[in-house]
Amino acid sequence: MAQHSFSNPVDGPIRPLGSPKAVGKYRVTAAFDQTDDDHKTPHKGVDIGNARCGDPILAMADGEVSFIQRSRGNPGVANIVRIQHDGADDVESGYAHLATIADRIVLGRRVTRGQVIGTLGDTGADACHLHLGMKLDGKEVDGWPMLAQNQETEMLKGTNPVRLFNKKGRLLGDNTRFRAGPSIREGVLEIYAKDTEIAPDFIVDGGSVGGSVQWYGTWGNTHAGKQFGYIHVSTVGPLVPIEIVAQPNA
Numbered sequence: 215m216a217q218h219s220f221s222n223p224v225d226g227p228i229r230p231l232g233s234p235k236a237v238g239k240y241r242v243t244a245a246f247d248q249t250d251d252d253h254k255t256p257h258k259g260v261d262i263g264n265a266r267c268g269d270p271i272l273a274m275a276d277g278e279v280s281f282i283q284r285s286r287g288n289p290g291v292a293n294i295v296r297i298q299h300d301g302a303d304d305v306e307s308g309y310a311h312l313a314t315i316a317d318r319i320v321l322g323r324r325v326t327r328g329q330v331i332g333t334l335g336d337t338g339a340d341a342c343h344l345h346l347g348m349k350l351d352g353k354e355v356d357g358w359p360m361l362a363q364n365q366e367t368e369m370l371k372g373t374n375p376v377r378l379f380n381k382k383g384r385l386l387g388d389n390t391r392f393r394a395g396p397s398i399r400e401g402v403l404e405i406y407a408k409d410t411e412i413a414p415d416f417i418v419d420g421g422s423v424g425g426s427v428q429w430y431g432t433w434g435n436t437h438a439g440k441q442f443g444y445i446h447v448s449t450v451g452p453l454v455p456i457e458i459v460a461q462p463n464a
Contacts, residue, residue, distance in 0.1 A: 396420020
């Protein structure tokens with residue numbers, strides 16, 4: 215599958231499925247292909263919740279409005295906008311359950327990346343959330359790994375930062391120090407036990423530990439609440455995907 219990266223459909227970072235509700239304004243509340251009591255058949259989109267009705271919804275890429283559906287107050291009917299992206303590949307993004315659709319969003323109208331196309335709502339749903347759909351060559355695929363997440367640059371320390379997406383790992387031993395910065399000299403925010411799960415946002419170079427300078431920057435639970443901090447990579451097992459990217463031709 216071709217590599218794609220699109221901007222966030224909301225105005226802030228989106229935490230992965232299972233992230234604490236207290237961390238961040240938005241989080242994935244239902245994954246692509248998820249099946250549960252709310253989704254009797256595999257869920258063909260990514261639900262983004264933990265937000266307020268009326269928050270702006272943004273176009274993920276330059277393109278043309280290819281489909282509009284309006285609720286017109288009918289229960290069970292969602293406001294939906296779809297955008298056919300510019301580019302050689304056939305990519306279409308869809309935004310469902312909108313409270314409102316912006317006046318300038320009409321069929322065939324061109325939109326730009328980051329343009330407000332509507333507001334977050336609950337039309338055709340039980341709670342405010344965005345159902346984000348993605349099609350590649352006409353086939354529904356998982357859009358979550360394609361999002362170019364906003365970075366917590368005001369919190370980030372260390373050098374040579376690399377953004378991590380859609381990954382998690384477990385601590386290898388007891389008494390792992392979760393620190394305020396990427397150095398053994400910086401204050402300890404919390405001490406974690408073996409098998410504590412983390413979902414790091416970055417890997418950075420920092421202070422050397424056993425010859426390695428690499429640290430994971432991540433959100434974690436501390437006595438002071440949710441805080442951004444650092445765990446040395448040697449104390450974490452191999453990272454694995456939180457969600458698997460759907461392969462269109464599989």
